[in-house]
Amino acid sequence: MSSNTLLTLAQSCRQGALSLGILPLAERNQALATVAEALAQATPEILAANEADCHQALEMGIAKPLYDRLKLSGSKLQATITGVKEVQDLADPLGEVSLHRQLDEGLILKRVACPLGVVGVIFEARPEALIQITSLALKSGNGVILKGGKEATHSCQVLTQVIKQALASTAVSPEVVQLLTTREEIRALLELDQYLDLIIPRGSNEFVRYIQQNTQIPVLGHADGICHLYLDQAADVPQAIAVTVDAKTQYPAACNAIETLLVHQAIAPQILPTLADALQAKGVVLRGDAATQALIACDPATEADWRTEYSDLILAIKVVDSLEAAIKHINTYGSKHTDGIITEDLVVAQAFLDQVDAAGVYHNCSTRFADGFRYGFGAEVGISTQKMPPRGPVGLEGLVTYKYQLRGQGHIVATYSGAQAKPFQHRDL
Structure with missing residues (x-):
């Protein structure tokens, strides 16, 4: 993919995310239900693609731990689809008011949860991670650009195709889910800080360090699991x-x-x-x-x-x-x-x-x-070992930020400044 094509892809993803972020909960949940049903119906196709990936990986001498992550059994796929339904059942992470304060009569401040925007996730061989990440992104109103391991290319392509086709029949634009397939695209993606709000790398310590050192986009991730x-x-x-x-x-x-x-x-x-x-x-x-x-x-x-x-x-x-x-x-x-x-x-x-x-x-x-599904998050986008939150298995709370909404009635700062300054009330509502 050329840099211009990738730029267009990122722009389309961001535009779709802007629309997704203001959709009512019911429509986001309906999109998740439609995706879960589509994945269930496409199970034979998905498992066949994964079998092709596994066969090719064995021929290339894949390490056993990586092969175990790559292999997508029917039961593992079914458990992941169940996870999509569990994400659907979670409370809405958007619109939550964590601060509601009257600064003065008629001057009301709220801190309200909202989507990050577009998240780039680069993950290891596990194809089910694509489903988990996408479901959390849809629920939290975010676009997502995914890059799976090269050994899982066929699996990721089929999964993305199924998800995008399912979204086409919902209020959610299919453009909010995008897939990259080459390492060169990762390097180009790291330069798109104007369009991406967070990068989540899941891989080796060396790989995570590379991502952190080669982008201005905020990075959330863990390297080793010792x-x-x-x-x-x-x-x-x-x-x-x-x-x-x-x-x-x-x-x-x-x-x-x-x-x-x-x-x-x-x-x-x-x-x-x-x-x-x-x-x-x-x-x-x-x-x-x-x-x-x-x-x-x-x-x-x-x-x-x-x-x-x-x-x-x-x-x-x-x-x-x-x-x-x-x-x-x-x-x-x-x-x-x-x-x-x-x-x-x-x-x-x-x-x-x-x-x-x-x-x-x-x-x-x-x-x-230590797992987002077991913690009741439905799924996880990754596990963070950094000190700043979110920390540990990252679910919906790691994909939202907040904004301060202040409503007034012509209030001006001059009223609260100088010798005759009016005091603030700062009364929690």
């Missing part, structure tokens, strides 16, 4: 084993799967042999520090392992002598994504939740819950 689980000396052992196995093996390619397990030295001799058997039964390759190797058979862990997101059935294990040591390790090596503790000591648990620097901090549950 998640930890700490088994405290007061952990319930059966619970600790069950949660660890789930957090590592339920879907190891996910960014919220744990990559490092920290175990308090007081329970390490008791729990590690049984835990190692449970993990290895699931095919997990274990790497441990010297203290871990003294208790179980495993490969040695190096400094690099503490900084690695495996996205695979590999787990690094370290024995620590205190809660403080566990927190220090997490805050040193973690990616500020999601970290958890297993303990029956509520004081220790609260200290962990307060002191670990991450978007998600969990007590006695799997890190795999």
